[in-house]
Amino acid sequence: MYRKAQEQETPPENFELPFGGQLASDNRWVIMAKMIPWSEFEAEYAAMFSEEIGAPAKTFRIALGALIIKEKLGIRERETVEQIRENPYLQYFIGMSVYSKKAPFDASMLVHFRERIDINVVNKINQEIVKQARETKEEVVKEKKSETEDSKSEPELPNRGKLILDASCAPADISYPTDFGLLNQARKQTETIIDILYTSLKVKKIKKPRTYRKIARKNYLAVAKKRKPTIKERRKAIKRQLQYMKRNFAHIQQLIDLGASLVNLSNSQYKILLVVAEIYRQQLWLYENKKQSIEDRIVSLSQPHIRPIVRGKAGKNVEFGAKFSASCYEGYVFLEHISWDNFNESKDLKSQVEAYKSYTGYYPESVHVDQIYRTRENQAWCKERGIRISGPPLGRPPKNVSPQTKKQALEDERIRNCIEGKFGQGKRRFSLGRVMAKLPHTSLTSIAISFLVMNLSTLLARVFCVFLCLLSKSRLFSLI
Structure with missing residues (x-):
């Protein structure tokens, strides 16, 4: 049975504390709670439960909020419950209106939360959060333009933005198989x-x-x-x-x-x-x-869905986990395609560019990819739509390369490093480097949560940058 959460969100100043006082509105958990559209996806989560039969289930905000807290803090299930029990800001983040010394749920419930929240729901939430942030930013930019010059309506939006594509592997928690x-x-x-x-x-x-x-x-x-x-x-x-x-x-x-x-x-x-x-x-x-490879090779007895992914990286020629392709633009990263079997990521370029267009309303100005994406088919497809694809042209390299071409190649590589940094952040700071979930669908949800938390961290950092800029300006004016 599922009971719908209260429609009106409790403001942080109205959160009841046993020792008096109120929550700070500029706390990171309070800010992140406002970024996530909890109510928009609650109906999809509630559809899995019966309306009358069974014990009341935990709300969607508690389930998703607990998974975000675990990923954000980089802790295990038991420690997540203890942190929520001790911290009033975390209790506010999962939707509670009164501080409680009791644990809101058992640590084993986090496994059920990952089973109930599908990877598609997490990806939709990720896209909606970034969409709201981008719309707010565009409104501010339009207001500034309207103050300086009259806005002219354009019949068709030109290509804008830079889309970065790459693929990687999220290794599972298994011993090296022999x-x-x-x-x-x-x-x-x-x-x-x-x-x-x-x-x-x-x-x-x-x-x-x-x-x-x-x-x-x-x-x-x-x-x-x-x-x-x-x-x-x-x-x-x-x-x-x-x-x-x-x-x-x-x-x-x-x-x-x-x-x-x-x-x-x-x-x-x-x-x-x-x-x-x-x-x-x-x-x-x-x-x-006397062979060394076979199709659908099983490398783990407890997790038979895991396949060897040949990466060709230094020190890690083969990784064992889910392979995914991701897109990055404006500092945000999105999970586009994920599979337990190895796949050629160059075939995802068209779908990822089309997803960018449906999301933003226009094609990107340039697509920054590595060599595997630069096939003749992809280059011809991008050329038809006025999209510049990074990297040298196919065929024999020219003898004399102009300084502008060299400068453009360096700039393209610098831009493409953004997604490499995101993968490094996900694998070193979050759980992309070692997925601890054991079931195939819960592992995919855990990977999607990592991308969601990375974007929340990016948004949070930008909010604090704006706050610091305003604070420094106010101090400067006070000195004058």
Whole structure:
């Protein structure tokens, strides 16, 4: 059951504090609370709940606000709840009107908040927040222009602005996968499943199948503890693990034929059984064909949706997580395309430029991208719309390059560094560097929240810059 939150927002000066006083209106959490359109997306969140049946659910502002606080402060779930319980500004941010010493929710609720708030909702909120800020800025600019000169109506808006595009990967929280280690984990899971199925047949006095788990572990450690095992030793150890798994699968089928049912397995154990079977199929094919890669390769037993993403970066040739392409303009960054499978980001250029046009009302003046985006198709498409794409033209480079061309190339690279800085901010300051969520949809929501908080931080910094400018002017006038 969902109860709609109060329509009128409590002003910060009316927030009830047990020790008297009032909240400061220039606090960062008070300012950010005014930036987010809570009520516009509450109906979409409330549609997931029944109107009459069930316990009252936490409001949309509490759910989204808690996720923003966790991402903004860079803390875990339990610490997030403690910070909200201790800080009245955080309680105001999530929509409370009276300070309370009790925790507003349990730490485990943050998992449910990520499940209920979809990535598309977070992206819409991100776009709406930036849209409101841009409209406010444009109104101020129009007022200044109207004071100085008469405004002339233009029949069609020209290309304006600079659009920056790039792609990156959000690594998941998994250990570096190896074929040998993955097979060892899968083998141990099959042994656990054999124990569960055999327990259900103990009444029939059937002899328990032998799994040779001690010998299998001894063979695994004999190679795993070596600093640099040879290729021959590694292949021999992989072959042994595959043989152990083949025997275990035969025992599982034998127990099922004798009357054991997979109903005795929990949902997670049944899912792991399916994942282990696929891992065995993939690793057997790789071993028999002496290959190093296969489509839809599983690299994690607990998170089978994760795929290896070849990045070619120094020190990190391969990353394991979700690959995403993002756009950046006017200092704001937006999540455009995200997938667990590797994809060619150059195919997203057209859709990202069209999204920029539908969002702003005009095409960008220039698009700043790296080499992978500069295909003949993309360059021809941009040329038709009067969009300049950064970087040198395709083909053989000219012998003599003019100073203006060199200066333009340096300027384009300087502009493109903005999105690289955003990725660095997301991976060092926020959770893009290591996504701790385990489920595929909650991981995507966590990534989208990082982009939302980055834009909120940008807006907050600009508000404080305006405040400091006004403060310095007032002091200057007082001195005069």
